[in-house]
């Protein structure tokens with residue numbers, strides 16, 4: 001009288017033990033070694049971009065003439081991140097310079113230094129070249 005029930009139970013156990021188990025293991029394995037986030041296996045989105053040398057001593061501004069002048073002129077009020085994220089036209093850089101001086105009270109250096117800095121900004125953070 002118990003036989004059919006026993007059989008059903010055995011079949012159920014077998015199905016649970018051998019049936020879906022490999023599938024589940026494939027879908028989610030809590031023991032799977034996690035990837036190291038510091039050494040991603042896949043190349044990043046800008047892996048193909050040409051390497052630009054950044055100067056960690058100058059807030060990671062690109063190395064080049066004017067980097068140091070730009071750093072000390074601009075770091076007085078904000079980090080270089082606000083500069084590094086820009087891609088602006090030459091006219092926009094000229095406008096921002098004036099805005100920084102007239103509205104934000106930026107100290108204006110001599111004409112030569114101003115040219116060096118603006119040339120640096122227009123070279124490295126341009127939407128035009």
Ligand code: HEC
Nearest residue numbers: 073074076077078082083086096100104105106107117121
């Ligand atoms: C006297 C202070 C001061 C100095 C010096 C200064 N800035 Fe700024 N700058 C500001 C302020 C204030 C803002 C607005 C910040 C904000 O929106 O949070 C700003 C914003 C900016 C922005 C973002 C503008 C936008 O459209 O959002 C850029 C780019 C920028 N500065 C570039 C420079 C550069 C390049 C220099 C150096 C040549 C410089 N700043 C020097 C005060 C200054």
